[in-house]
Amino acid sequence: GLRAKVFFTVVAIFSSFYFTDDLAHGLHDKMWVLARLFQRLHNSIGSFKYCIGHIGDLAAVQGRFSEAQRTLREGAQQELKDGRGERAAARLLAAADAELARGNKRAAIAAANEALAARKSVKVRFLAARTFIEAGDPAAAKPVITDLGLETPAEPQAYAKILEGDIALNGGDPRVAIKAIDEANKLLDTWIGHFYLGRALANLKRSAEA
DSSP states (O other): OOHHHHHHHHHHHHHHTTTTHHHHHHHHHHHHHHHHHHHHHHHHHOOOHHHHHHHHHHHHTTTTHHHHHHHHHHHHHOOOOOHHHHHHHHHHHHHHHHHHHHTOHHHHHHHHHHHHHHHHOOHHHHHHHHHHTTTOOHHHHHHHHHHHSSSSSSHHHHHHHHHHHHHHHHHHHHHHHHHHHHOOOOOHHOOHHHHHHHHHHHHHHHHHOO
16 A cells, blocks of 8 residues: 555665765755655645655754744644644644744744644643743743643653743753752653753753853
8 A cells, every 4th residue: 555655665765874884964865865755745645644744844854944834834734634633733843843943932832822722631731831931931831830730640740840840940040940850750750851850950060160
């Protein structure tokens, strides 16, 4: 079937990459080949709905953020039409990241709000709140953090603590951030918790050296 052909084509592309002498150059070339593959599939086969989202992901990886946010939004609209709220939210959050990367904070906040309207899973709420914080609007994140913190499972509670730490970190208080994120990691051991803890510790070290 079509999807099987696409799968084996992608595998072939990335398998050939491993045999190149210059890995970095090879990866760059193969990313462009893969981008063209998805574009051709999208142009020639309208029913292959997920190509458009992957084109947006590739554009973001390649640093083409304007194209990425536009394509990811188109993909999100298609996902919403198909009743896939979680996928739509993921596309919109990726679009928000692309907007942040090009310094468009208002558009990033708008995309995150659209993601929340599409789906309010723990993951979506966490990533939307993170977008608000990174875009300089911690006030928008606080209601989401409160909701996550009030839930019974450890996962949303841990994410709430990480977000509290992120607010403190962006506010220039790495010690408060470390305390909050350390509490999050005690609730639930996650890679994202360790990532944020590393950021906070690095920030504290830079502050001490200043």
